Amino acid sequence: MSPRPGFVLEVERSTPPTLFWHGEGFRLERLPSGSRVLYPPEPVDPLDDPVGAIRHALLHPFGDAEPLPALLRPGMRLTIAFDDVSLPLPPMRRPDARQLVIEEVLDFAAEAGVDDVVLVCALALHRRLTEAELRHAVGDRVYDAFAPHGLLQQHDAEDPDNLIHLGLTDHGEDVEINKRAATSDLLVYVNINLVAMDGGHKSVATGLASYRSLRHHHNARTMQHSRSFMDQHRSELHTSNWRMGRLIADAGVKVFQIETNLNTDTFPPQMRFLERREWEWSGRDRAAFLATSAALARTPDKLARQILHSVRSPYRLTSVQAGEVEAVHARTTENVYAQQLVAVEGQTDILTLGLPYICPYNVNSIMNPILVACLGLGYFFNMYRGRPLVREGGVVIMSHPTPWAFHPGHHPSYIDFFEQVLSETTDPADVGKYEEAYATDPWYVHLYRTGNAYHGVHPFYMWYWCAHALEHLGGVIIVGGDRAAVRRLGFTPASTMADALELAADVVGNDPSLTHLHSPPLLMADVS
Amino acid sequence: MKALVVERSLPRFAAARLVSSLGGSGSGTALGPLRLTDLGAPALPGPGWQRVQPLLAGICGSDLATVDGRSSRYFEDIVSFPFVPGHEVVGVVDGDGGDPETAAGDALAPGTRVVVEPVLGCVPRGIDPPCAACAERRVGGCERVAFGHIAPGLQIGFCADTGGGWSQAGLVAHRSQLHVVPDALSDEDAVMVEPAACATHAALAAGVEPGDTVAVLGGGTVGLTTTAALRQLVSPGALLVGAKYSHQRDLAGELGADLAVTPAQLARAVRRRSRSLTTSGHLTGGADIVVDCVGSAESLTEALAMVRPRGRVVLVGMPGRVQIDLASLWHREVSVTGAYAYGSERTGGWVRPTFEIAMEVVAAAHLGRLVSARYPLERFEEAVAHAGAAGRRGAVKVVFELESRRRKGLTA
Numbered sequence: 052m053s054p055r056p057g058f059v060l061e062v063e064r065s066t067p068p069t070l071f072w073h074g075e076g077f078r079l080e081r082l083p084s085g086s087r088v089l090y091p092p093e094p095v096d097p098l099d100d101p102v103g104a105i106r107h108a109l110l111h112p113f114g115d116a117e118p119l120p121a122l123l124r125p126g127m128r129l130t131i132a133f134d135d136v137s138l139p140l141p142p143m144r145r146p147d148a149r150q151l152v153i154e155e156v157l158d159f160a161a162e163a164g165v166d167d168v169v170l171v172c173a174l175a176l177h178r179r180l181t182e183a184e185l186r187h188a189v190g191d192r193v194y195d196a197f198a199p200h201g202l203l204q205q206h207d208a209e210d211p212d213n214l215i216h217l218g219l220t221d222h223g224e225d226v227e228i229n230k231r232a233a234t235s236d237l238l239v240y241v242n243i244n245l246v247a248m249d250g251g252h253k254s255v256a257t258g259l260a261s262y263r264s265l266r267h268h269h270n271a272r273t274m275q276h277s278r279s280f281m282d283q284h285r286s287e288l289h290t291s292n293w294r295m296g297r298l299i300a301d302a303g304v305k306v307f308q309i310e311t312n313l314n315t316d317t318f319p320p321q322m323r324f325l326e327r328r329e330w331e332w333s334g335r336d337r338a339a340f341l342a343t344s345a346a347l348a349r350t351p352d353k354l355a356r357q358i359l360h361s362v363r364s365p366y367r368l369t370s371v372q373a374g375e376v377e378a379v380h381a382r383t384t385e386n387v388y389a390q391q392l393v394a395v396e397g398q399t400d401i402l403t404l405g406l407p408y409i410c411p412y413n414v415n416s417i418m419n420p421i422l423v424a425c426l427g428l429g430y431f432f433n434m435y436r437g438r439p440l441v442r443e444g445g446v447v448i449m450s451h452p453t454p455w456a457f458h459p460g461h462h463p464s465y466i467d468f469f470e471q472v473l474s475e476t477t478d479p480a481d482v483g484k485y486e487e488a489y490a491t492d493p494w495y496v497h498l499y500r501t502g503n504a505y506h507g508v509h510p511f512y513m514w515y516w517c518a519h520a521l522e523h524l525g526g527v528i529i530v531g532g533d534r535a536a537v538r539r540l541g542f543t544p545a546s547t548m549a550d551a552l553e554l555a556a557d558v559v560g561n562d563p564s565l566t567h568l569h570s571p572p573l574l575m576a577d578v579s
Numbered sequence: 580m581k582a583l584v585v586e587r588s589l590p591r592f593a594a595a596r597l598v599s600s601l602g603g604s605g606s607g608t609a610l611g612p613l614r615l616t617d618l619g620a621p622a623l624p625g626p627g628w629q630r631v632q633p634l635l636a637g638i639c640g641s642d643l644a645t646v647d648g649r650s651s652r653y654f655e656d657i658v659s660f661p662f663v664p665g666h667e668v669v670g671v672v673d674g675d676g677g678d679p680e681t682a683a684g685d686a687l688a689p690g691t692r693v694v695v696e697p698v699l700g701c702v703p704r705g706i707d708p709p710c711a712a713c714a715e716r717r718v719g720g721c722e723r724v725a726f727g728h729i730a731p732g733l734q735i736g737f738c739a740d741t742g743g744g745w746s747q748a749g750l751v752a753h754r755s756q757l758h759v760v761p762d763a764l765s766d767e768d769a770v771m772v773e774p775a776a777c778a779t780h781a782a783l784a785a786g787v788e789p790g791d792t793v794a795v796l797g798g799g800t801v802g803l804t805t806t807a808a809l810r811q812l813v814s815p816g817a818l819l820v821g822a823k824y825s826h827q828r829d830l831a832g833e834l835g836a837d838l839a840v841t842p843a844q845l846a847r848a849v850r851r852r853s854r855s856l857t858t859s860g861h862l863t864g865g866a867d868i869v870v871d872c873v874g875s876a877e878s879l880t881e882a883l884a885m886v887r888p889r890g891r892v893v894l895v896g897m898p899g900r901v902q903i904d905l906a907s908l909w910h911r912e913v914s915v916t917g918a919y920a921y922g923s924e925r926t927g928g929w930v931r932p933t934f935e936i937a938m939e940v941v942a943a944a945h946l947g948r949l950v951s952a953r954y955p956l957e958r959f960e961e962a963v964a965h966a967g968a969a970g971r972r973g974a975v976k977v978v979f980e981l982e983s984r985r986r987k988g989l990t991a
Contacts, residue, residue, distance in 0.1 A: 466847065467847055467851055470840060470844050470847065470848070471838075471848065471851060488851075492851070492854055493854060493856060494850065494854070494855065494856045494857060497856055
């Protein structure tokens, strides 16, 4: 039986309460009659033979590219770059898609007699991965073969000795990327496409870039003109990356892109109720929900966080394509849309979101208030094609505890950004005046290069990610959040969903339309 | 006449110390050394002395330390018992038995509103020639506070012979200790002149160079008046204040802080400003000057952690016995200096009385706004408890309002 497509439910009096993620817990909310609930499509059927599919992709490339074995020869320099810990979410069960692909690439390289091989984690300005995280991504066999010899590296965007400036785009954008990657005879990029934003030229042009390069598209103006950044053809973020990607190719960097699609089988069996529609919950689903929520509610925050971050997703590969970047990415994006798009008629006055415990930037970490804002207004708000789900001047209501808490090792500059910058301004265009000071702060640079800290500028990017939503919306309300933290974000706190709806009525009037994005699992609204 | 008196009673000091350590500052007053009693006016010690009828008298951190039984034993020989506390005083000159040289038309004629400069230096003590400090009009550094023709006592409010501000019977002060209050200052402004004089001295003694980064620890009376004085009298490049309570941070901003944050955030703010790295909890760079207006082991430790190598820590808040790690002080060649009281200040090429400058600071910053609550003497337990929990209760300065002000309706 083929998986069911996404579904738009119209809430009636008999509709059971709707499940909202609420950080490390859940809320059941009874939405007003007439509200719409958007449910994601069911997971696409996985590949029966993922390793076989990978080999097939490497041997049958897309676009103007030769099969991988034809690109490999003894004495060449080969660099294999791969996506970092921000993908996928939650981390997938072993073997990770990256491991499967990298092992096949290495097999081909070995067969061809290539012995100068370096693996680079393309983390851009994200934090360095721990050994356990690297082992999870590439597998123990690859880790043990490369890491002890210094051949499993993490991109360092602050290492002047391992960056190379390839030139300026016709828009004056600096293109500066990892030197080892750029000067290799072949750069293989291994990607995981969880959402439509990922992949394409963004993989190399962002993942292996320096701040000098990234600042051209990671800014408030670009994000305000990316509508949305999940729709490449209407995304200034992608347009800039594509310019850079083409310059990288013109500069002679030979990229062999490998992109993977995952289905949306996001949670393990004991949490399967999260992937089911409430009125279809079985007795077992209800029992699992009650037991899980009760246990999490009684568990100290830190322990609850540890438990949830230990969840490994049963994601399965649905497709692999390799070859020339743009041709590969066109197919990958089609696959993402096929898995995630849900057709929706018209916009809504109020969009409600239940925000989970995890986003791309807090794997094994704390979802601090800036990341709450970014997940809601950066990611979920932008999960649309066509028009935003919520109308201009409408309201987003997000459910999350939003604790005034930060991981000091992972997010040191976030603490300062929250204390200093947001206490002065929450305007994404205005916060930029502090950007350079944070980006060049020697302490943040030190922690990024030697610890596991996000780069000093990263909280600015999170706030820029919200720029489109902040410009578009008439109000943002967070239900159940730390009131002081919510106010610092410039949003309105509410104790309950009923309070939030009353507050929203002040902005959008009485009797508003309401749409709830029932996610994750991920879905993308195709709004007509 | 009602007055509050501190008596030497070791059991009462011990009881106050125990209770206040459990219940917080000001909670042990009922068992402590402070009691309400009937008292006559103190005798005039000699020529040049004047009676002063207090209108408002503040409750200072050093008063609370006494009432809580946690004053440093350092002060044992420079106070004399029993004494009437109260050294932050605005009052009126009382004609009864005062200096015969004082007559109508004199600047200190009866009824004149004055603030008291309480330090009992060589001049009030009748010591001639004066000590080196007093000769330079640095009375805060007087070497003779335990000597002379009056009982030991570093200030009015700690001396058995002079009385203090917490009394309806009034106090006695030498003419050299009285400063006429301009009409433009309210009583509330005037009662802040003495703490503002301490702040003025600290701000000018801190050695702030134009452009320096200055961090102030503490948002109580000392911290806020010091913030105002630093803003008005010197030219810091950045004035950063760490204050525990939101109303204190709001006031610090109004008084001139560039940034007012919680104490936990202050080191991070200094780090950002100085673009320092961090090792073992210490900034590698840091603030040029840290002004500690708290005086605890914690605040001094924080100050040492955020001051730059060869920087200066200025202790304005009265410390007691503290245990801290001084390794960083040694290694980074940090100077720690005290800033006590007042006298005269060299500023702009001139030497001026600190109180004169402080009055300008008070007027410009409207420091009377820091007076949060007034109590009659009879409600002294409530008053002290309020002062001891001032920050937590949204207050800054708690004062006694004396009968003389209520009776005369003086609300200038």
